Amino acid sequence: MKTLMLNVNEIEKAAEIIRQGGLVAMPTETVYGLAADAYNGRAVANIFRAKGRPMDNPLIVHISELSQIYGLVREFPEKARILADKFWPGPLTMILPKSARIPDEVSAGLDTVAVRCPSDVNARKLISLSSPLAAPSANLSGSPSPTSARHVFNDMNGRIDAIIDGGECDVGVESTVITLATDPPRLLRPGGITLEQLREAIGEVVLDDAVLNPLKSGEKAASPGMKYKHYAPKAELVLLRGSEESFLGFVNSRKDGRTAVLCYDEDMPYLELPFIPLGRAADYEVQASRLFSALREADDKGFERVYAHCPHTDGVGLAVYNRMIRAAGFKVIDL
Numbered sequence: 001m002k003t004l005m006l007n008v009n010e011i012e013k014a015a016e017i018i019r020q021g022g023l024v025a026m027p028t029e030t031v032y033g034l035a036a037d038a039y040n041g042r043a044v045a046n047i048f049r050a051k052g053r054p055m056d057n058p059l060i061v062h063i064s065e066l067s068q069i070y071g072l073v074r075e076f077p078e079k080a081r082i083l084a085d086k087f088w089p090g091p092l093t094m095i096l097p098k099s100a101r102i103p104d105e106v107s108a109g110l111d112t113v114a115v116r117c118p119s120d121v122n123a124r125k126l127i128s129l130s131s132p133l134a135a136p137s138a139n140l141s142g143s144p145s146p147t148s149a150r151h152v153f154n155d156m157n158g159r160i161d162a163i164i165d166g167g168e169c170d171v172g173v174e175s176t177v178i179t180l181a182t183d184p185p186r187l188l189r190p191g192g193i194t195l196e197q198l199r200e201a202i203g204e205v206v207l208d209d210a211v212l213n214p215l216k217s218g219e220k221a222a223s224p225g226m227k228y229k230h231y232a233p234k235a236e237l238v239l240l241r242g243s244e245e246s247f248l249g250f251v252n253s254r255k256d257g258r259t260a261v262l263c264y265d266e267d268m269p270y271l272e273l274p275f276i277p278l279g280r281a282a283d284y285e286v287q288a289s290r291l292f293s294a295l296r297e298a299d300d301k302g303f304e305r306v307y308a309h310c311p312h313t314d315g316v317g318l319a320v321y322n323r324m325i326r327a328a329g330f331k332v333i334d335l
């Protein structure tokens with residue numbers, strides 16, 4: 001199949017592809033999504049094929065205005081209303097009891113559906129010209145999520161109908177996922193909307209164990225996506241926990257031409273081996289926005305091993321930590 005590259009003035013063409021049951025990669029403020037009509041089970045099944053995604057990992061349905069939620073969910077509780085008022089459009093996904101109209105392919109057979117209203121104007125335009133869109137990240141399953149049209153092209157050329165080039169994504173990590181199908185609500189995946197912001201808005205929110213830790217063998221994931229290998233570059237990523245001095249000492253003793261460092265901007269003058277800067281140490285938002293493209297860059301340059309600081313877990317740092325610890329397969333060295 002030939003994959004069309006579309007610009008943001010060609011969204012009507014993309015909407016027509018969606019209406020015909022095709023697959024379109026669309027920019028959002030988090031990462032690029034691979035979209036199909038959420039009410040077309042056959043089109044949605046093709047998303048799983050194109051990505052190589054396990055069929056038991058459900059998708060997020062993207063809406064362009066709040067009124068569309070009533071076709072998707074059975075209940076819209078008060079806490080969901082508060083979160084929608086405060087954080088939509090934006091990088092927050094809510095899990096709610098699903099309506100009978102949702103095809104099983106979208107919810108992977110669960111009784112719930114994940115819904116989000118993105119803030120990206122082009123994504124919302126595509127939705128309003130077609131339908132609510134089921135869309136996971138537009139990468140091959142397992143690899144880092146795409147934050148530019150080029151990343152999508154590299155993974156998906158020949159596998160999908162079209163890619164809308166909307167430039168680079170702002171947030172750079174996938175949406176925060178909270179389930180409101182349990183009481184108290186539970187944070188399943190951290191993202192651009194922080195745990196602190198959620199608690200301020202609706203009170204108690206439980207941090208799911210799988211955000212920080214690997215699933216124990218036999219344990220059932222609250223969010224099926226958490227049991228899979230994720231975000232992994234081809235290079236081996238190892239996180240280092242310790243002082244700035246011990247970090248620099250450790251990495252500078254590993255100059256072998258095959259190793260690189262994902263560093264903070266402050267480290268740059270002191271590094272004696274190749275590096276890819278992620279932003280300033282205290283700037284978690286910038287680190288989030290650069291992380292996936294930095295992992296892809298390390299692979300493009302052929303590095304075999306990459307060391308990085310182990311991130312902090314407050315604010316958006318929790319999202320950076322969650323992605324990096326999985327990209328590293330939980331390999332952390334305490335210096």
Ligand code: AMP
Nearest residue numbers: 058059112113114136137174223224225
């Ligand atoms: P992606 O779109 O690739 O960022 O993945 C969507 C994430 O949301 C995955 O981790 C899914 O497992 C999770 N998810 C989607 N729908 C549900 C649901 N109904 N219940 C729990 N987790 C969900």
Ligand code: MG
Nearest residue numbers: 136137145174
């Ligand atoms: Mg994904």
